Amino acid sequence: MRRRGGGVSAATDSPGRGRYIGRGLPRPGAKRLLAGRGRYTDDVVLPRMLHAAFLRSPYAHARLGAIETAEAAAMPGVHAVLTGADFARICAPWTGTLSHFKGLRSAPQRPLPTDRVVWAGQPVVMVVAESRAEAEDALEVIGIDFEELEPVVDLDAARAADAPRIDADAPDNVLFRTRIEAGSTAEAFAEARSVAVDLRFGRHTAVTMEPRALVADYDPAEERLTVHQSTQTPYQFQDIYARHFGLSEARVRVIAPDVGGSFGMKLHLYHEDMAVVGASLLLKRPVKFTADRMEAFASDIHARDHRVRARLAFAEDGRMRAIEVDDVTGVGPFSAYPRTSAVEGNQVVRLIGAPYRLSDYRADLTVVAQNKVQMSQYRAVGHPIACAVTERLVDLAARELGLDPFEIRRRNYVTDTMYPHRTPSGYTFERLSLATCLDRLHALMDYPALRAEQAALRETGIHRGIGIATYVEITNPTPAFYGVGGAHISAQDGCVLKLTPAGDVACAISITEQGQGSEAIVGQIVAEGVGLDRDRVRVLTGDTETTPSGGATWACRGAGIGGETALQAARKLRARILEIAAAILQAEASALDIRDGAVTDADGSPRMTLTEVANLAYYRSDLLPPDVSPALTVAHHFAPRGYPFAFTNGIHGSLVEVDPETGLVRILKHWVVEDCGRIINPLLVDEQIRGGVVQGLGAAFFEECRYGETGQLLNGSMTDYLVPMACEMPDIVIRHVETPTQDTELGAKGCGEAGTAASSAAALNAVNDALLPLGAAVSQLPMTPERILRALGVV
Amino acid sequence: MIAPQPVALTVNGAKVRRFVEPRLSLADFLRQDLGLTAVHLGCEIGACGACIVNLDGRPVHACLMLAVQADGMHVETVEGLSDSGAIAALQAAFHARNALQCGFCTPGILVVALAFLKDCRAGGAVPSRGAIRDALSGNYCRCTGYEAIVDAIQGVAEAACAAEAAA
Numbered sequence: 001m002r003r004r005g006g007g008v009s010a011a012t013d014s015p016g017r018g019r020y021i022g023r024g025l026p027r028p029g030a031k032r033l034l035a036g037r038g039r040y041t042d043d044v045v046l047p048r049m050l051h052a053a054f055l056r057s058p059y060a061h062a063r064l065g066a067i068e069t070a071e072a073a074a075m076p077g078v079h080a081v082l083t084g085a086d087f088a089r090i091c092a093p094w095t096g097t098l099s100h101f102k103g104l105r106s107a108p109q110r111p112l113p114t115d116r117v118v119w120a121g122q123p124v125v126m127v128v129a130e131s132r133a134e135a136e137d138a139l140e141v142i143g144i145d146f147e148e149l150e151p152v153v154d155l156d157a158a159r160a161a162d163a164p165r166i167d168a169d170a171p172d173n174v175l176f177r178t179r180i181e182a183g184s185t186a187e188a189f190a191e192a193r194s195v196a197v198d199l200r201f202g203r204h205t206a207v208t209m210e211p212r213a214l215v216a217d218y219d220p221a222e223e224r225l226t227v228h229q230s231t232q233t234p235y236q237f238q239d240i241y242a243r244h245f246g247l248s249e250a251r252v253r254v255i256a257p258d259v260g261g262s263f264g265m266k267l268h269l270y271h272e273d274m275a276v277v278g279a280s281l282l283l284k285r286p287v288k289f290t291a292d293r294m295e296a297f298a299s300d301i302h303a304r305d306h307r308v309r310a311r312l313a314f315a316e317d318g319r320m321r322a323i324e325v326d327d328v329t330g331v332g333p334f335s336a337y338p339r340t341s342a343v344e345g346n347q348v349v350r351l352i353g354a355p356y357r358l359s360d361y362r363a364d365l366t367v368v369a370q371n372k373v374q375m376s377q378y379r380a381v382g383h384p385i386a387c388a389v390t391e392r393l394v395d396l397a398a399r400e401l402g403l404d405p406f407e408i409r410r411r412n413y414v415t416d417t418m419y420p421h422r423t424p425s426g427y428t429f430e431r432l433s434l435a436t437c438l439d440r441l442h443a444l445m446d447y448p449a450l451r452a453e454q455a456a457l458r459e460t461g462i463h464r465g466i467g468i469a470t471y472v473e474i475t476n477p478t479p480a481f482y483g484v485g486g487a488h489i490s491a492q493d494g495c496v497l498k499l500t501p502a503g504d505v506a507c508a509i510s511i512t513e514q515g516q517g518s519e520a521i522v523g524q525i526v527a528e529g530v531g532l533d534r535d536r537v538r539v540l541t542g543d544t545e546t547t548p549s550g551g552a553t554w555a556c557r558g559a560g561i562g563g564e565t566a567l568q569a570a571r572k573l574r575a576r577i578l579e580i581a582a583a584i585l586q587a588e589a590s591a592l593d594i595r596d597g598a599v600t601d602a603d604g605s606p607r608m609t610l611t612e613v614a615n616l617a618y619y620r621s622d623l624l625p626p627d628v629s630p631a632l633t634v635a636h637h638f639a640p641r642g643y644p645f646a647f648t649n650g651i652h653g654s655l656v657e658v659d660p661e662t663g664l665v666r667i668l669k670h671w672v673v674e675d676c677g678r679i680i681n682p683l684l685v686d687e688q689i690r691g692g693v694v695q696g697l698g699a700a701f702f703e704e705c706r707y708g709e710t711g712q713l714l715n716g717s718m719t720d721y722l723v724p725m726a727c728e729m730p731d732i733v734i735r736h737v738e739t740p741t742q743d744t745e746l747g748a749k750g751c752g753e754a755g756t757a758a759s760s761a762a763a764l765n766a767v768n769d770a771l772l773p774l775g776a777a778v779s780q781l782p783m784t785p786e787r788i789l790r791a792l793g794v795v
Numbered sequence: 796m797i798a799p800q801p802v803a804l805t806v807n808g809a810k811v812r813r814f815v816e817p818r819l820s821l822a823d824f825l826r827q828d829l830g831l832t833a834v835h836l837g838c839e840i841g842a843c844g845a846c847i848v849n850l851d852g853r854p855v856h857a858c859l860m861l862a863v864q865a866d867g868m869h870v871e872t873v874e875g876l877s878d879s880g881a882i883a884a885l886q887a888a889f890h891a892r893n894a895l896q897c898g899f900c901t902p903g904i905l906v907v908a909l910a911f912l913k914d915c916r917a918g919g920a921v922p923s924r925g926a927i928r929d930a931l932s933g934n935y936c937r938c939t940g941y942e943a944i945v946d947a948i949q950g951v952a953e954a955a956c957a958a959e960a961a962a
Contacts, residue, residue: 026890033898034886036833036873040899043832133818209837209845209899209937260835260899261937293838515896515938687893687943694940718842718935726931726941731924755940 014679016738020524020534021746024683027520028535029513038258041213041230042290049215049286050079052276053135054123055142056298060153060371060711061166062117064124065145072127072142077134080283081142082126084114087278092244094269096335098485101342104176104367106335107167111274117146118166118333119371120712121298126275128287151371151711155307155330158368166333166369175335176342176367180349182424183360188313188322195396196311200780201385203305203330204703205297206378207723210260212300213290214273216280226253227277232262232512232553238544239488240269240338241277256542259514263379263695265300267554269337272299297716302705303378305330306348306385312393313360318403320412322360323353323393327385329375330368336376338487342367344375347382347474350425352390355434355470355649356412361424371711381555383473383757384696388781391469391761395768405468405765406442410435413470420643427474430642432649433737434470437673440735441468445653445671458773464668465770467654469761475556475676475750476646476741478639492639493562494548495569497526499577499632501618503597503611504536507569510550511562512542516752517684518558522566524680525746529570530577531594532610548635556750559680560646561638564744569636576632581613583628642743650674650737650754652693654762655730658770660792663785665701665767667730674754675737678747682736685751690732692755698724700760704782802866806831807875815862822846824862825872833873833902837935844934847903848872854910873902882909884951894947896938904934908948912955921956924949 014022032038069081093108112123125142129135150164157163158173166173214229225247231237234254242249259266272289280287291299306329313322327348331341349363398408413434414421421429441447447466454464482489495509507526513519519539527534540546550565551557574594581599582589585607592599598606599613614632616623621630640646653671658664672689679685702722706714715721740747760781767788768777776791789795799814806829813828820839825831825848834857837843841856848857849871876882882905888894895901911930915922922930927945936944 026893030890030893030895030898031886033895033901034889034905035877036831036902038898039832040835042836043826133816207935207937209843209897209935210835211837259897261897263937293840293843515898517893517896683893687896687939690940690942691896691938692940695937717840718838719840723935723937724941725935726928726945727925729928729941731942732940 014682014738016678018528020528021680023524024681025520025524026683027517028523029519040210040258040260041215041228044215044228044257046215046217046286049288050128050130050283051132051135052126052128052279052287052289053132053139054272055125055139057117057120057122057124059117059146059148060120060151061149063147063149064113064115064117065147067125068143069125072138075134075138075141077130078127078138080128080279081138082112082128082275082279084110084112086282087111087275088114090245090281091274091278094244094337096337096340098340098482098487100485101176101340101346104335104340104342105170106175109271109334109337111271111278119373121373123271123275126279128279128283153370153372153707153709153711155305155328155368155370158330158370166371173369174366175331175369178346178365180361180363180425183322185322185324185360185362188360189311192313192315192321193400194311194313195393195400197389197392197396198309198779199389199392201304201306202704202782203302203375204699205300205302205705206263206265208261208263208265211291211293211296212266212270214276215286215288216277217286218280218284220284222251223247224251225277226255228255228257230259231256231266232259232514233267234512234542234544235510235549235552236267236338236489244274245277245281253545256512262514264377264381264554268301268339268376270299293718294716297721298713299373301336301376301378302332302373303375304385304699305375308348308385308389310352310389310393312397314397318401318408318411320356320358320397323358325349325352325363325389327363328366328368330370330372332372332374333369334374336374338489339377339482341374341376343377344382348385350427351383351386351472354423354425354427354472355414357414358424363425372707379692379695380753380756383471383753384699384760387469387471387758388761388764391765395765406438406447409438409470427645427647428643429647430741430743431739432472432647433675433739434649436737437649437651437675440673440737441651441653441671444673444733444735450655463658463660463770463774465656465658465766465768467762467765467769468651469758469765470651471649471754471758473556473648473750473754473757474645475648476560476640477555477557478644480644481555490549490551492637493550493565494635494637495565496548496633496635497569497573499573499610499614501614503609503614504538505530505532506538506540507566508540508547509562509566510548510552511558512553514553516688517681518553518562520684521559521563521680525563525566526570529567530574532597536597548637556752559748560744560750561640563680563748564746565636565638567746568638569634572634572636576634577610577613580617580624580628580630581608583625584616584623640743646677646741646743646749648674648676648749648751648754652758652762654766656763656766656770658767658788660774663788665783665788667697667728667763669730670732670759672732672755673735673737674751675739676751676754677738677749678740679736679738680748686734688752689734689755692753693732693759694724694729696756696759697729697763699781700763701782800863802863804865804867805869807871817861817863819862820858821860821862821865822857825857825870831872831874835899835902837899844903844907845900847906849906854906873905876905876909884954885909885947888947888951892943892947892950894939894943900934900936904931904936904944907931907934912948912952915952916955921952
């Protein structure tokens with residue numbers, strides 16, 4: 001099918017491609033990384049820079065007593081030993097609540113604790129020294145009196161009436177509750193057949209290859225703070241540092257250099273961030289902190305951690321009618337800041353059942369505190385949980401009725417005549433391509449042949465499973481996501497374009513780059529929008545001082561919102577160029593065009609180059625008529641104003657082979673048919689999908705933060721926590737359907753989370769399909785060999 | 796603390812002499828003392844492969860060695876391999892296939908892929924995809940899902956084999 005000979009399986013161009021938009025072009029910025037010339041935050045070295053290290057709590061829950069620091073302070077190279085009290089004076093606490101999550105509560109947080117520690121690994125004391133090694137030496141001689149308290153660890157135990165409370169002032173360990181109700185599920189279940197699930201989803205974590213890092217550099221002479229930080233959201237951190245340390249926002253600059261992976265993990269505020277900024281303010285010198293891998297496991301946000309009980313009511317003809325859901329999720333000791341820890345669960349209960357026509361729906365969400373690492377948004381927030389719950393229910397109903405998994409889905413999808421469609425949970429779909437994607441996947445997998453092969457192999461004792469999973473994905477969010485709740489998180493983007501005096505284009509934009517190719521697609525859009533070679537467009541991102549403020553990168557918004565911003569900015573610059581050229585050429589601007597870097601007549605014959613236009617505007621503006629401005633810098637800001645979110649959709653297929661004697665699963669192949677609207681660069685979309693699929697397969701089979709009874713993380717290292725390796729992963733076949741959103745001219749929606757949203761659900765269905773003839777089923781992710789053997793009754 | 800010790804080694808073709816603390820890892824030495832920041836630290840326990848460099852021509856984890864142990868040896872990092880052109884074909888294939896995203900794991904993968912392809916050429920066969928995946932199993936990548944990396948390495952292997960056959 002592919003890859004005969006050549007070895008390279010680069011995506012083909014989009015059918016609706018233009019000069020650049022829709023082309024599978026490599027990323028210009030990747031060459032620098034391939035030459036070893038990347039500049040990540042830990043590579044930043046500043047004069048007089050000091051290094052921070054943290055002493056962390058060995059207990060999950062303890063009262064903090066006396067801290068003995070004198071000996072550490074006297075160690076060679078040590079400049080300061082700082083505790084909670086030092087920061088309490090200079091940093092206003094932060095609380096991870098937003099007003100649109102009514103009733104959400106969370107304990108205020110400070111850089112370092114003053115009275116209690118609430119998870120094992122919480123930073124307690126900071127040493128700042130000439131080198132990281134000297135700082136770590138000093139940690140060895142610090143004494144802390146801890147009075148151990150009973151920890152809250154297990155999700156169910158945390159809700160027990162007699163459970164110890166993490167927040168002593170609160171009535172229980174519940175941080176947030178919500179219920180969604182549409183129609184009458186009680187009636188539906190009374191009248192119909194039903195299936196039920198009780199699914200558990202383990203905690204896992206991002207494991208970015210580059211750990212979190214920042215260098216804070218305070219200059220008291222100008223009262224200026226510059227922070228070099230490995231993050232995807234520099235504007236958000238600029239706002240946070242300014243507000244919480246009482247600095248002028250205009251004097252706070254956050255620079256995100258090359259970022260070695262983020263996946264949502266690096267957009268949350270961490271206690272160490274505030275301590276490093278605070279230490280720079282106190283010491284008036286640059287201070288660097290780079291988390292080592294053990295610190296990353298014990299302090300980077302964790303993800304998921306759900307127990308979901310749900311049931312589906314359906315009729316004899318296979319028509320689905322109602323779903324009831326009870327999701328309990330454990331989020332660590334407090335709600336994360338500034339995006340809260342309620343979003344994950346909120347999206348679970350709103351996304352369940354979303355692709356299907358349901359008349360009745362009820363979902364309860366309970367967000368529970370535990371003495372574990374904080375849980376918050378990570379790639380595909382809530383989607384994999386909602387998808388797995390829904391798609392497992394659908395498969396179970398199909399089995400009850402003797403229907404094929406493809407057939408039951410085909411009968412129940414929201415149909416093409418129903419758009420715009422509002423789900424019972426309140427989401428609105430502009431237009432999806434559910435049935436098209438389903439049919440495409442059926443053909444792509446050669447499904448009948450796969451089923452025949454499966455049956456034949458079962459005769460020989462080989463247990464293969466085939467699973468599919470439909471998803472919808474939230475992208476292009478409006479302020480409905482965070483802004484309405486009071487968060488200083490922008491849903492708009494800004495782009496400044498400048499035609500330089502030499503006739504090149506410099507682009508500064510507020511979306512950011514973590515390797516997904518934001519800069520590449522913006523370059524393609526601007527080059528096409530203005531009408532010049534892509535090599536002549538230079539894109540700058542990730543610096544609050546030199547780019548316009550905007551939302552940056554989260555919730556799959558870069559291509560859809562940032563891309564539209566760039567396109568409209570390009571239109572503005574093009575209009576400026578044509579106005580100037582028209583004045584010089586004594587032509588009507590509307591009769592001119594820009595192609596391949598030259599102003600042309602409508603028929604394409606060149607009149608003057610962009611270099612000539614720019615030279616003229618910058619150096620010989622005296623030649624322009626008085627009413628024609630020489631300005632060749634334009635700015636454009638854009639925020640979506642139509643649908644609150646642009647939903648993408650698609651479907652995954654998974655083929656696995658389960659060994660019933662060892663419980664080991666071989667992932668043989670994975671297919672994705674996805675629709676993210678207009679595709680700007682299919683090569684990059686494919687790689688976003690593939691990377692996302694593998695992160696989802698990690699959650700499905702390998703990745704879990706395992707805790708002991710006392711709240712100790714048991715596998716916080718790269719040898720104990722399993723991330724997917726090359727030898728375990730399958731080739732992934734991808735096809736595209738394009739349903740552009742009409743909310744923008746560009747028509748693009750997000751794609752970065754689509755791979756993760758459904759790959760674990762497809763794998764869950766595939767494994768259970770393999771286990772079906774053995775009379776077993778798994779209902780917990782990750783599906784480890786042990787859990788599969790338990791399901792089979794072997795152990 | 797033990798006093799700094801003298802080391803003399805060859806790094807990317809240039810002779811280097813320094814005094815280093817015996818506890819300093821080779822990776823920290825290359826990054827901090829020599830500014831060779833293509834050496835990346837992802838785990839510091841030899842699991843992730845981001846710090847892999849060539850030591851006397853073979854890939855090793857720079858995080859698992861002390862700088863003093865490299866005394867008298869030859870080290871090549873991606874900076875040097877890039878300047879010498881040794882990895883030019885791999886770089887071109889990775890670029891065309893978009894076989895990297897954030898780029899943090901990439902230097903270690905390039906060093907491993909170079910040695911792997913050298914071994915394959917000695918064996919005279921184009922490696923299978925499975926063999927490439929096995930060879931990469933000491934290199935974690937969180938962005939790509941690996942397939943593009945396998946494609947890129949396979950493409951270089953096939954081109955090298957075809958060139959040899961034509962010669």
